[in-house]
Amino acid sequence: MSETSTDVGHDTGQHEIGLTPVKPTASELLIVTGMSGAGRSTAANALEDHGWYVVENLPPQLLSTLSELVQHASERIPKLAVVMDVRSKALFADIREALAQLSASGTEYRVLFLDASDDVLIRRFEQGRRPHPLQGGGRISDGIAAERALLTELRDHATLVLDTSDFNVHGLATAITELFSEKGPVTLRLNVMSFGFKYGLPADANYVADVRFLPNPHWVPQLRPHTGLDPDVRDYVLVANGAQEFVERYVHALEPVLAGYRRENKHYATIAVGCTGGKHRSVAVAEELSKRLAQQPRVTVTTSHRDLGRE
Known part of the structure; x- marks a missing residue:
């Protein structure tokens, strides 16, 4: 995996207001794919390090049976994680039916989908000198394309959805720990991420805000070398006409969304804020949004700056 960690779950600042961990009344079921x-x-x-009972490479057809067994032993196995992959395409094709059976039985479950860019996946397979499980006689990229097509609906x-492109193994382990700690995940965790449009949209963003309508500090010589984390740049951006109104209205617009996430048992969302290069405007606005969103009930907010430091 890559040697840097600058995407989802990488904290440059954390704000916690009114945290209320979910205390399950029965076993938690997490499907990792x-x-x-x-x-x-x-x-x-x-x-596993944080108390989950982990079952790897389980065929989807056995998911419902395993869930029933664990429910009967909920005190001994309060948290079950089932890891499933596509090494058997024929078996994995039944995943939709397996999940439907869980829902029909009243079993509550969550699905954690790990993703990464094609370039990163290819590099990881090449470094490990292992073939992709679906490439057959073709290239690694062929296997990745086949797997994406197979997993589109599940994703x-x-x-x-957790994008691991910029994580090394330690960064990913930290992100998993933050999301699924010993006490269970907080009701809702938001990651507010700044980015530069010229480097592409974040693959895992649930919402994208464009702040290129604000004056660009890049064109102010004394501000250009600095970032949106510096007070002078922050003040320049946030006092601009429309900046505070945008932040206030955006937070207000997100309030029913956050309430809906809690009702639907959704525990994580990424809000991406973009400017041209991801250095000035998006950084300052992301920091301000984080402060405002952290005031919402039962929400933890982390802030990350994907493209800060790029030239």
């Missing part, structure tokens, strides 16, 4: 090479084994090890319906 995603792209091969995206870090399922690392996630499984981190969960779209996942409770949490």
